[in-house]
Amino acid sequence: MSNHQIIQPVVDLLGQPDGPRERQLIWGEQVTVEDENNGWAQIIATKDGYAGYVPSAALGPAVQVTHWVSALATHVYTQPDFKSADLRSLSFGSQVQVLSQTDRFTETPEGFIPSSHLSPLETQLVDPVAVAELFLGTPYLWGGNSRLGIDCSGLVQASLLACGLPCPGDSGPQERALGNYASPNGSGYLRGDLLFWKGHVAWVRDSETLIHANAYRMAVALEPLQPAIDRILDQGDGPVTAHKRLF
Known part of the structure; x- marks a missing residue:
């Protein structure tokens, strides 16, 4: 190995x-x-x-990575100049090794990245739902894990990893591993709760709204919470299997 x-x-x-x-x-x-x-x-x-x-x-x-891409996406340039040729695009969460840094551009072995798009590896965000909101409009892609395309569990994982919280890759293991069951006594929905279905997961954005990557909209989208629960049931994908509270 x-x-x-x-x-x-x-x-x-x-x-x-x-x-x-x-x-x-x-x-x-x-x-x-x-x-x-x-x-x-x-x-x-x-x-x-x-x-x-x-x-x-x-x-x-393997090299010693030092920073991660904290913008939704960024470009790697041949020179520390936004008019120079771009070599590739990197998605949120990508990890790089920094060689030197100025206010405008950061040098890596692969090229130059805008400094404002990078954060030190130890930097952790605090609101996973805010991370998910960065991805609004990203196309839905089964098994996807990037700005180019992402699915429901990929969105949850990217959100939690950015906040320094471990997370499995698929919705089934996520349901088993993450958080505690919310009170069945009508505690309501709080920002940061997760709702699970068989094969699907969504963030609670607020008491009336979900944010999730879904094949209905074919994108990361906001959706009214109770109508989404009803729609998913009506289309034959079953009821909510778990309401989990992480915080």
């Missing part, structure tokens, strides 16, 4: 070589490589223990 990191902006994590996408990994994320064969690496993601396969070309040697 060996330690590596992702060196592509986004890469699909597959259940088997050439198989369907299970989740995604983004630039700088740390992984353990268990095996490599025919251009495929069998890996385990450090952030959540998710296992699967990625192309070997998506991996590079």
Whole structure:
């Protein structure tokens, strides 16, 4: 086994070589490589223990990352100049190694990133719902974990990791691992609560509104809370299975 990191902006994590996408990994994320064969690496993601396969070309040697992308997305430029050629786009949560920094631009081994788009690795945000709100309008993508496309559990995970809170990658394990069941005695809905269905999860934004990545809108969207519960039931996806309180 060996330690590596992702060196592509986004890469699909597959259940088997050439198989369907299970989740995604983004630039700088740390992984353990268990095996490599025919251009495929069998890996385990450090952030959540998710296992699967990625192309070997998506991996590079692990380096000491120092900062993370705290803007929804950013560009990496060839020079410390926004008019210079851009090399790639990085999504929220991507991790980089900083070599030097000025007020305007930060130098990394891959190029220059606007300094205002980066935060030191130890920086933790405090409101996961506010993180989810950054992603409003992001296209829905089954198994997605980036600004280019994200699903319900990917949104919850990105929100919690940015706040320094561990989180599994899929909604089923999230339901089992996160928070405590809210009181059944009508304690109402509070910002930061999570509602779970079989195969789906949503943040409570306030007592009357959900924010979630959903296939109904094909985007991260706000939706009235009780009408959303009714809609999901009416479309055949079942009732709420858990109302969890994290804070």
